Amino acid sequence: MNSHTAFVAAMIAAGMFVLLLGTFYFGNFRRQKPALWRYVADIDRAGAMIRRKEYDEAEALLAPLASKSDAPLHIYQLRAAIAQHKGDWVVAARHWKAARRYFPDDALGFAGGARVLLRAGRRAEAVRMLEGARSRVHNPSQLTKVLAEAAQSAGDWAEGARLWEQVRNEAAGDIDSYVRGHDCLLAAGRPDEAAAVLADGAMRFPRDPQIVRAVAAAAPPGAPGPA
Missing domain, CATH: 1.25.40.10 (Tetratricopeptide repeat domain)
Structure with a gap:
């Protein structure tokens, strides 16, 4: 093997290592970018159920989807909305917290969580949450x-x-x-x-x-x- 061939082989091996490392890191320790198209039909169905006030049915549809590794932000948003419609603000806060955990660069989880805090009269906490997230979110x-x-x-x-x-x-x-x-x-x-x-x-x-x-x-x- 000449020096050029050895160099190319080494570069390919290094690239494969980086690719495998990235796949392991992002696939296991972070949520991968949501494949929203896979969930559009279920999200639409759940939204229609919520509009008809069929909250338990909508939650039953969404709950299994939330456990998937590529569950989109919309799933957490809808589950929080269901809990809020039912007046279960503790559960709503939990869903918004999950949204912040899996999508820390999107404002939606912070905005939703802050609104729950505001409803509970905890304005100072809500303001701290929102101001602390400002530099991290894209919207x-x-x-x-x-x-x-x-x-x-x-x-x-x-x-x-x-x-x-x-x-x-x-x-x-x-x-x-x-x-x-x-x-x-x-x-x-x-x-x-x-x-x-x-x-x-x-x-x-x-x-x-x-x-x-x-x-x-x-x-x-x-x-x-x-x-």
Whole structure:
């Protein structure tokens, strides 16, 4: 074997070793990237069951899927939704925790878990969870949105307005950030800014039903409706 052939053989062997090591590591210690297409039919069925309030049937369908190594995030989201519909917040928190464990770079598990904490009146814990996750997730606007909702629910209008503005900067397509940002600014005694935010939303999304309703509600009596 000449030196060139030996070098190529060594490179192939090294590549195979890295591939096997990666397969072992990611296949055994981390969830592999979800093959969502395999679960679409079951997810759709479970969603329909939830809409019909067939919560036990939906849970029975989803529970076995959650044990699979490539179970997608949607499975945990739906199981948490079922528990929340049934008022079982402890179980809901457990499903959101599983979502965070297996999908630590997605905001959904953190946002869902924080909402459960907020419902329990544990706002400080929820805020710590959301702020701690910000640098790790690829969709931080979802975290900001929960913080904005929490500030607004607590009547902290200035903070709510600031956070809804941050949501608009992070995700300009979020309709809530215009409508609820407008509401916070109005409650904070800043009507001109509120009107500007709503006008911006109406310009960007003139046919969105939520925007149309908000514009109609904000219009003075006798003003013509939207064209």
